[in-house]
Structure formats: structure tokens, C-alpha cells
Amino acid sequence: MFVRIVAAIIPALLMLCASCVPTPTAPAGETKALRTGGIFVLCEGLWRQDNAVLSYINADNSVVRDVVGTYNPNTKLGDIATDIISMSDTLVIAVNTSRSLCLVRKTDGKWLGRISTPGIKQPFHLALASNGKLYCTNINDDSITEFDAATMEITVPSVKVGPAPEGIAVLDNKIYVANSGYGDLRKNEEGAGTIQILRQQDLSTLSVIGDLPNVGVIRSDRVRKFVWATFRHFASAPDSLGGVALIDGKTDIVMNIWRIKSPLDVTIDSLSGNVYVLHADGVDVLDARTFEMTRIISHQSGAGSDVWYSIGFDHERRLILVGNARSYVTDGEVIVFDPSGAITSRHPVGPNPIAFTR
Numbered sequence: 001m002f003v004r005i006v007a008a009i010i011p012a013l014l015m016l017c018a019s020c021v022p023t024p025t026a027p028a029g030e031t032k033a034l035r036t037g038g039i040f041v042l043c044e045g046l047w048r049q050d051n052a053v054l055s056y057i058n059a060d061n062s063v064v065r066d067v068v069g070t071y072n073p074n075t076k077l078g079d080i081a082t083d084i085i086s087m088s089d090t091l092v093i094a095v096n097t098s099r100s101l102c103l104v105r106k107t108d109g110k111w112l113g114r115i116s117t118p119g120i121k122q123p124f125h126l127a128l129a130s131n132g133k134l135y136c137t138n139i140n141d142d143s144i145t146e147f148d149a150a151t152m153e154i155t156v157p158s159v160k161v162g163p164a165p166e167g168i169a170v171l172d173n174k175i176y177v178a179n180s181g182y183g184d185l186r187k188n189e190e191g192a193g194t195i196q197i198l199r200q201q202d203l204s205t206l207s208v209i210g211d212l213p214n215v216g217v218i219r220s221d222r223v224r225k226f227v228w229a230t231f232r233h234f235a236s237a238p239d240s241l242g243g244v245a246l247i248d249g250k251t252d253i254v255m256n257i258w259r260i261k262s263p264l265d266v267t268i269d270s271l272s273g274n275v276y277v278l279h280a281d282g283v284d285v286l287d288a289r290t291f292e293m294t295r296i297i298s299h300q301s302g303a304g305s306d307v308w309y310s311i312g313f314d315h316e317r318r319l320i321l322v323g324n325a326r327s328y329v330t331d332g333e334v335i336v337f338d339p340s341g342a343i344t345s346r347h348p349v350g351p352n353p354i355a356f357t358r
Helices: 008-019 067-071
Strands: 038-043 053-057 082-086 088-097 100-105 113-118 123-128 133-138 143-148 154-160 165-171 173-180 193-199 204-207 216-222 228-230 242-248 255-258 265-270 277-279 282-286 293-298 306-313 317-325 333-339 342-348 353-357
Touching: 038 082, 053 067, 053 082, 067 100, 067 193, 082 133, 082 317, 100 143, 133 165, 133 173, 133 193, 143 293, 173 216, 173 228, 193 216, 216 265, 228 265, 255 277, 255 282, 265 306, 277 306, 306 353, 317 353, 333 353
Parallel strands: 082 123, 123 165, 165 216
Antiparallel strands: 038 053, 038 353, 082 088, 088 100, 100 113, 123 133, 133 143, 143 154, 165 173, 173 193, 193 204, 216 228, 228 242, 242 255, 265 277, 277 282, 282 293, 306 317, 317 333, 333 342
């Protein structure tokens, strides 16, 4: 989702404007304390600007804009950050254009190292399995890579999947990979617009779920054995609707599809099982039991000044987190909502907040 690379047009626009936009600086008066109980916010930065940052919102609402730079002078994440996952006291961050995974210690922000991905692979999304394996999609060469999560050694350099794999999720002994096809660019290639399901033991393909054009984000609900996936309209068909699909993880049958205008991201409330989806007209909550869809926040992104970009859920405080990229080329913010859709707080963070974790 690095400035939603799969949209194809956005990276081109950013490249045009990047040369005239200075790298954003930290907000005046920000704290440099890294206390427990806060939320890490991955900010992807701008393409070719080498300014991705990891921000941190403390429990007292103070913010560390750039954790890596603050606690490790002269160290950068790279260009451009696309996903983050928490493993015990370690954060693993996918940095796409820099072709690497970065490791940061959660308790003190200490830099633990950078792991280069094999060859020219550009890591995109991450998923952690219960058997100690970590997987990442490589969007540029149609593959996934397997790591030993304990050592971060590469155990399987490359497994071929469909065109332009984006999202990835693990449920029990299966791996779900979203083969987007890069929207219009590769939509006619075999495997585009599908979810490919792999057996975790040997990474062989078990089955394929089709008819999900431009499929992007995948999340798994390990409690209820569900898999959720977004799919989007093509740029060539701007009036068509995308949607969100609910998949039964036991049978791998699509249980329901909600048609939604430009779904961008989804997040799961692990307690209730409800799913919050960020889309062109705001935020809706989807109920997997009743299949009801309820609008809780109405919002249409402004022209270059108020672009809602990502969504997450704070499971401890039961709050909804929305990453606001604003104009893409300036620092962003995180807007915090209660489950009813009322704003509880706002926090300045780095450019283009893309993902959240504790």
C-alpha cells in the first residue's frame, strides 16, 4: 500500500512532485520518551524520498515522530515502508523500494538490523504464523518469501504465486495471498484477481478463489476462522464498485460480499469479530453474523488536504485509528474514534501513516 502502489497512477504523481517538496520535519515540542502502552504508527513516506518513519503515540497522547531516528542517530528506515508486524519485543517492518526488512526493538526503539530480501524482491505485506514462520509478499516478482521468525533467517527464498501479490494472511495451516494484478496493468494475466491458498507445510497451492478483481488487503480472524479481503474497481471503470469479501476459513467458500465504493483498508475487532472498512465515503462496520453493514463515520477525502489512508483498531482501549495522509507530501496524522464514530483525539505523525501495531 505504499501510496497505494497498486493504483499505478499515484507513484507517478508523487515522483513528479517529490523534487519540489522538502522532507517533513518533526513537529515542534514533540516528546522523545518511549513509554509502554502506546501505539506504533508506520508512516510510509514518499516514493524516492527515503523518508519513511516509525512514529509512536504514547499512552499520555504525546508523540515521538521518528522512533528510529530519535533513538538511533543517523539511521533511517529507507524507502518506502509498507507493512509492520509485532513479534514479542521486536517490530518487523517491510521497506519496499529499499528491498529489506528492518528490525526495531519495541521497548526502547533500538535498531536491531536490516535484512536484505533475496535478489530484487520488494517486500510488501507481512504475516506471522503460529509455527514460528514469517511470510512476506514480493509485489514486483510475483512471489512470497518465508523466514524463521526466531532468527529472521530466510528459510524459503521464493515461492511463485499470482501476478502482483499484495495482502497476505495466515489461518491455521493455510496461507492466503491476494494476487491483485496491479489493477488494469495486469488484470488479463492468469491468476489476477484471485486469492491463492497455500498449504503452510510445503507451500503448495491448495486452491484458488477467483472473481475478486484487484484484490488487495487480506486479514484473518483466527478466533472465528474467517478471512476478510478487499477488492477494488479498475481505473478504467471508475463508476464500478469494489467490495469486501468474507471467506469461511474452514471451507474456503465466500460467505458474503459487501459492495463498497473504493474500499481501502479493513481492520478486525478481535473481541466482537466486527470489521471496520475504510472506503471512499467514510467508515462502515460489517457484522459477520448478520451480514449487516452500518455507516459509523461519513467522510470524503478532500482534494489534497484530508486524505484518509489507513485504518486500525486499538484492541486494549477499543478505539478506531484512522491514518490521515493529508496531502501525501506533508506529515500526516492519526485520528482516533470511539466505536460510535466520535473523535476522541488527533495526533501528528510522519508522512502517509499506513499501518498500526502495539
